[in-house]
Amino acid sequence: MELDPDSLGARDMYEWMITTILPRPIAWVSTVSPEGHTNLAPFSFFQAVCARPPTLLFCPANDRHGRPKDTLRNVEATGEFVVNLVSFALAEPMNATSASLPHGESEFERFQVMSAPALKVRPPRVAAAPVSFECRLDRIIHLGEGPIAGHIVIGRIIHFHVQDAVLAADGKPDPRKLDLIGRAGRNDYVRLGELFRLERPE
Ligand SMILES: Cc1cc2nc3c(=O)[nH]c(=O)nc-3n(C[C@H](O)[C@H](O)[C@H](O)COP(=O)(O)O)c2cc1C
Numbered sequence: 484m485e486l487d488p489d490s491l492g493a494r495d496m497y498e499w500m501i502t503t504i505l506p507r508p509i510a511w512v513s514t515v516s517p518e519g520h521t522n523l524a525p526f527s528f529f530q531a532v533c534a535r536p537p538t539l540l541f542c543p544a545n546d547r548h549g550r551p552k553d554t555l556r557n558v559e560a561t562g563e564f565v566v567n568l569v570s571f572a573l574a575e576p577m578n579a580t581s582a583s584l585p586h587g588e589s590e591f592e593r594f595q596v597m598s599a600p601a602l603k604v605r606p607p608r609v610a611a612a613p614v615s616f617e618c619r620l621d622r623i624i625h626l627g628e629g630p631i632a633g634h635i636v637i638g639r640i641i642h643f644h645v646q647d648a649v650l651a652a653d654g655k656p657d658p659r660k661l662d663l664i665g666r667a668g669r670n671d672y673v674r675l676g677e678l679f680r681l682e683r684p685e
Contacts, residue, residue: 493631501527502668509666510541511567511577513598513606514557516587521598521607522553523580523590525569527666528633537640539566539616542633546583549629553586558636562620563604566638567612570662571674603642613649613661617642 488496501507510529514522528542543555551559558564569577580590591598591607598607601617608615618638626633651657658675665673 497631498668501666505667506665506673507667509569509577509664510539511569511573511580511609511612512541512554513565513567513591513608514554514563515561515606516553516557517560518587520587521589521591522557523596523609524552524554525577525581526554529566532637536621538621538637539618539640540635540637541566542635544631544633545629547630549632551634553584555623555634555636556586557606558620559623561605563606564618564620564636564638565601565604565606565608566616566618567609568614568661569664570611570613571664572662573609573611574664574672601642602644608644613646613663614656615644616640617644 486499491499507527508529510526512524512526516522526541526543530540532538532540543552545551554564576594576596579594580596582590584590584593590596597610599610601608601615604617604619608617616638617640619641621637621639623637624635626635645656649656649660651660658678662675667673
């Protein structure tokens, strides 16, 4: 099968991308509006970028009416966000927070997700998340226009929190204890299965 993006609608192209580029890690992003309302939403177009400077990115698309999502509005207005990682135990509340609530209504409060204060930024972290990265906005790259057009939010990690319970004897996270989930296509998710090792070539 051969496919030409130009002959597919944006919605179809999105479906092809989410059913092929997987599994994707999930950034559960907390932000705060200039008025002080907290917001929480998941994003699976998410990746680490580099360690020097410590940088990650996630991509909030416009909604189907072409409007920016609350997360993007808050990040643009305040320059701060927290990326919380999602363990299997947090799958249900994470999914609940993807509902579109009116701007200003907090998913933390609506879905009773317990928060904890961040150390260096205003948005709170998710208290039960195994790892939370406190980020300061580096830049936003806007791609396209209108419905489902994308925005790459690039953040500098200025502090991060790791639950002691997920650490292995060597002081680094044990992937089994992290128990992170990833996004596959449709409504599917993955959980860590079999691990295998490969030595890197010199
Ligand atoms: C697992 C998961 C991953 C998601 N990934 C993305 C994503 O990468 N980009 C995006 O724009 N929306 C994504 N969404 C949808 C947003 O979470 C949803 O539009 C949410 O309402 C945005 O909230 P906000 O308006 O408070 O920012 C995802 C939803 C789920 C459940």
